[in-house]
Amino acid sequence: MSFENVIEVAQNDQSLKFNHTCLRIKDPKVSVPFYEEKFGMKLLSRKDFPEMNFSLYFLTFADNKTIPDDSNGKPNPFAIQGTLELTHNWGSEIDATFEINNGNVEPHRGYGHVGFATNDIVAECNKLESLGVEFKKKLSDGRQKDIAFVLDPDGYWIELVEYKKETKLTGYQFNHTMIRIKDPEKSVKFYENVLGMHTILKSEHANAKFTNYFMGYYKQVEDRLAIEGVLELTHNWGTENDPEFHYHNGNDKPQGYGHICVSLKDPSTLCQAIEETYGDAIPWAPKWNQGKIKSLAFLKDPDGYSIEVVPDNLTL
Known part of the structure; x- marks a missing residue:
């Protein structure tokens, strides 16, 4: 289908x-x-x-x-x-x-993380570190210096991102939920045509060989990180060509x-x-x-x- x-x-x-x-x-x-x-x-x-x-x-x-x-x-x-x-x-x-299976460890990868957006990511990371929250990735780690990941008590990943400071918001927004997908042609059309979502942004990362599709019930968005209710579909290139490949859905053991x-x-x-x-x-x-x-x-x-x-x- x-x-x-x-x-x-x-x-x-x-x-x-x-x-x-x-x-x-x-x-x-x-x-x-x-x-x-x-x-x-x-x-x-x-x-x-x-x-x-x-x-x-x-x-x-x-x-x-x-x-x-x-x-x-x-x-x-x-x-x-x-x-x-x-x-x-x-x-x-x-x-x-x-x-708990957090969805990020082989052979049970599938679900990735939730993403919380704030208007001051540096201050929030400093606060969370002072409160003893465990970091999977700090702002200073890796190539991307504008995101961080912390772990909740069950080991689930929480991505921290920053919306534009001129946005008239305070505190956090529950911005997105990320799941990995095998075949973007099938999955994107499913969420568009079956559930009526719109593709807000398609973001390719050629160096790391993956693409993110950000979807939601928005037709126009000024700042993708300043909204709630976004579904992030992550496609690691090549999975669609492997008939034996599948992701863990979180509900199987x-x-x-x-x-x-x-x-x-x-x-x-x-x-x-x-x-x-x-x-x-x-x-x-x-x-x-x-x-x-x-x-x-x-x-x-x-x-x-x-x-x-x-x-x-x-x-x-």
């Missing part, structure tokens, strides 16, 4: 947004305070599922956005872009053998990365249009409203990464 057919409901729906990225964590008593205290994220919601032995924690940077309330009068994490969902499977925190999520006003119509257009070429697990938790669906992209689809007024 080439994903050539454009689904008009996705292309034309102004309510579509790249809502959240889900990461599994070992211990919420460590990970949630890390994102709150080191980066200033706000915990919008916690939802426990005792019957399935897991909890969800939804965080975001609240400085530059208005967060609507849900039907219970609580902040609605599904109505915005730039939400981080941390998933805790009960008992992992007391299991000495439990480890060893687990780590879970999914990205798009939210919109009427997800049932979008899901129906995708099924009618592409049939069995796009796997679902589960289809719309057919899982244990209702009012959502999960589909898979060409590399097997999961994408959740939910209403933007969802109340769990």
Whole structure:
């Protein structure tokens, strides 16, 4: 399937947004305070599922956005872009053998990182270093002197970048989520034609033999680093020609990365249009409203990464 057919409901729906990225964590008593205290994220919601032995924690940077309330009068994490969902499977925190797959170590590479943008990367790196945060790459390391990478408590990579200082923003933006892809022709068309995203920027790096495709629900962008809800697809040249090559999707063992999520006003119509257009070429697990938790669906992209689809007024 080439994903050539454009689904008009996705292309034309102004309510579509790249809502959240889900990461599994070992211990919420460590990970949630890390994102709150080191980066200033706000915990919008916690939802426990005792019957399935897991909890969800939804965080975001609240400085530059208005967060609507849900039907219970609580902040609605599904109505915005730039939400981080941390998933805790009960008992992992007391299991000495439990480890998270961060997606960057062979043979389980796939998911790469989340990217946080700030208006003063030097000051933020100095602050994080003073707080004891572990760096994977400092500003002074390597060729690129304008980015840094730090590690969260589970070893996930967080890229730090800087948006333009003249931008009227404060603090951090949850700028992007990066996943590696095998075949850009298939993946880019999937996110454009199936989910209605736009390619914001294509950036080639000939010396290192890779290309980045930055995608999102924006038609025009003045500063790519000053926005939220960007999906970065990274293609290492040549993988598309190897029939045996595949990336780890984060949900096969060893687990780590879970999914990205798009939210919109009427997800049932979008899901129906995708099924009618592409049939069995796009796997679902589960289809719309057919899982244990209702009012959502999960589909898979060409590399097997999961994408959740939910209403933007969802109340769990």
